[in-house]
Amino acid sequence: MLRITGGKVYDPANGINGEVRDICIADGKVVANVEGGRTIDANGMIVFPGGVDIHTHVAGAALNFARALTPENQRVAAKFMRTKDTRMGIGGQTPTTFATGYLYAGMGYTTVVEAAVPILSAKHTHEELRDTPIVDKACCLLMGNNELVMDLLEVGEYEKAKHTVAWLISAAKTYGIKAVNPGGVAAWKFGKDAKQIHSPIDGYNKVNPGTIIANLAKIVDELGLPHPMHLHCNNLGVPGNVSTTLETMKLLEGNRAHMAHLQFHAYGGDDWHNMRSESVQLAEYFNAHPNLTCDAGAVLFGNAVTITADGPWQHLLYQLTGRKWGNLDVENETGCGIVPYTYKGSNLVNAVQWAVGLELLLLINDPWRIFLTTDHPNGACFWRYPEIIHLLMHADIRRERVRALPDAALSRIYLADLDREYTLYEIAIITSAGPARALGMKQKGHLGVGADADIAIYNQNPDGELMFRYPRYVIKGGEVAVEEGEIRSVKDGHEFVCQPSYDEKIEDYLKPVFQQQYTMSFENYPVEAERVHGMQIAECSYHKETRTGAPEGDSPRTTPPSGG
């Protein structure tokens, strides 16, 4: 039992904006009142719901490949020494699993979504998530290049494709799906890409990226998955790609979708020399279409490691940079590419990327629809989020940083013209309440009665970067996990999965196809339930009429948590 008293509470899901009030906790949940137990005096502090990272890469085959490829990064990274309760680890661009849990919790984040899981190696992802302490977890299954599904769409078998997707999600024990460069990664298996939304994918007559995108969005909605299709658009990172992004968004009208790392998809120009920001054009469309949510995928200057299922893009980046290149194509499902990268303020392209991420966060006017991410570790490491928060809260600091960019960059970006400054209430939305809602996690991202007691308490400080980097307390599942920078409790979190229903006869169709195209036994393909540590099954109860976007009025949402 725990009472947090005297703090200014920011709980946007319940319309609470900086009021001083007590938060009571019992059995890991927020409750109306408690008698006895510990009291935390939060006078002069601010109280946030624990952070929710809707899109990050922290576990599984791709990230573990990146660890092997970049020992030079690990050598200079922060070291985690063993203590009585904590394990050894290494931070940096590709933190070890234990360090990942400590770093997220240490920053006030308590729920993390691993955004890219191949079914073939989903067992591996779950094993790593098991070794990622403190935080709750969920993951998205890579589906935009799944040949079982594409082959069914090619012959017009929509229903079979839907049951296949449902079976695959259940087999892999994931929460949602993600489409990465739809069709492009499949084409990459023979060294090609898919750059035109409406041109057939190499090897197919009918299926094009648009077919995959539209069908998967519809399938996700019909299966009732709590989180919409998570989409990494075609032509990531390429000058002029804003037209692809807008075309893609038009295909999605009538369905929900979450546009991942939108920064990487908002460029104008037609080559690397005249690349420019198209954040204004993109935000204008986005603002008018409430069926969409997105995360920023912001870039910060410094070292990064780019890790994505987008194989062809990574080959291009390898050719552009001449740095190391890791590639792992996964049979019939997806790919993975890794290239270490350094974003430099002196580089025009990087300067535009840095500005675009912030511009989108400032130009998309509904904070319930854009969330703070860096597409870790692609744009920057997740542990640098406080730097971005600081920039969002201060227009003058942004302008000072813009002045340090090369002159040629200034005519290509809008950042210096933007006056908006985020309030603490809005920061609480983009880091917690908004992503929790977009994920359909009703027990997360708020502090109403019935919510999971995941709470970050910060010393109020005009320097937002300092304030958000070092929370005074972090409470996870009702226990004090971090206190004044020290890890106090390392209790393992849960993993949320969905088990959408499907027609069992789909296995009769899948098994022979699988045996022909895969190299593993069909019976060994699904992830065993016992492999998913702390598994909680979330309901697939989305119905199309539910609206996304800003809440109606300030009425408190005290929906009981789903998933038990």
Add this chain to the structure above:
Amino acid sequence: MGGKVSCTLGEVKNRADFILYWGGNPAECHPRHFTKYTIMQKGKFLPEGRKGRTMVLVDIRETMSVKAADIFLQVRPGKDFEVITALRALVKGNRVDTALVEETGLKLEQLQDLVDRMKRCKFGVIFFGMGLSMTRGKHMNSAAVLTLAAEMNAFTKFVAMPMRGHGNVAGADMVLRWTTGYPFGVNLCRGFPRFNPGEFSTVDLLVRGDIDAAFVLGADPGATMPQPGIDTLARVPTIVLDPKVTHTSRLARVHITTSVTGISSPGTAYRMDEVPLPLRPVLKSPYPSDEEVVRRIIAAVDKKTAWLPRPETMSSGVA
């Protein structure tokens, strides 16, 4: 630098029309590699199976695998690096000195023909074995062959993959990477992971005699290490977990018999392409599993005074 450009084995089965084995003898060491994963399979995009694929074998001697190859290139021992370097030059269209190539035991025309075939294929793969990675040049050879495959992607689809040996050695790489950040040879004695192959690799530690105890599981270094290394294992207290009493057990202070992986003990193993597979044990062993015994040793260690590195700096957990 090249990095590593690879795929899972199903991609080879479904797509590879050019398959090169370098310094490996799959016919005897990985007997089902040909039949289950590579040349003999009918793939999604290779319905004609073996006929649709070209197989090239590069090795220093004729092995049983030669029979399966369309082309066999016999390299002089220790000259693999030179051959790979010449291939990389030819791939880029650079001139290569005939005399230099001939020192490798091959002819320039043979290498040019190989490069032409590599560029003509739709999907090429190089599997390399210990004949490349454990002979003169060692990791330099592996890096060179991985770079060759990466550079081929400017022309066509190309990948490379090491032929991992012992059962679940791939799994050890995976687990060490996610827990410590490094794949092998990780030194934890300062309280955080450090990596320096050549300094912290077992053979170097043993030959230098740098350790004062050894815990061996899933290996028999007493049979394979150089003699000075074996002497170290005999000198320090060595503890062995193994289903059999091994050479190492005989020079150890402690041996504990464990159940056999996959036959009696359950769990996970990784294939050479880093795909995890569940084990389905069939026999109930009278012995405990390695996992269980290690856990029991941890519990026994936990009862003693804990070793905590540099306790005064532990407050933030970050060094």
Add this chain to the structure above:
Amino acid sequence: MTVTITQHATCTFCGCVCDDIELHDDGVKIIKTKAACSLGTSWFLNHTAERLYPDALIDGKEASVDDAVEVAAEYLHRANMPLVYGLSNVTCEAQREAVSLAEKIGAVIDSHTSL
């Protein structure tokens, strides 16, 4: 004699890790394999559930697992620079525990890969 048939068993003898093996066993021995190669077949047929070796040895003398565990823990705890080595023919779950042990005793941990 009752024969149990297990489908889709996984062979860990070599890096192919084939997972389509059929095993027939009588409770003590595997008496037949299907789909396994010659190396896999001898691997499966040569390992039984018989008690062919002592539970444990301390200084070459037969001992109980309990005692051997205590002695092992004592040696490892006392060492300044212990080595944890091998990790090839064991499960990932055992490897994961071995890392945990290596952390507690401040060891170097290494596999066959470093050879």
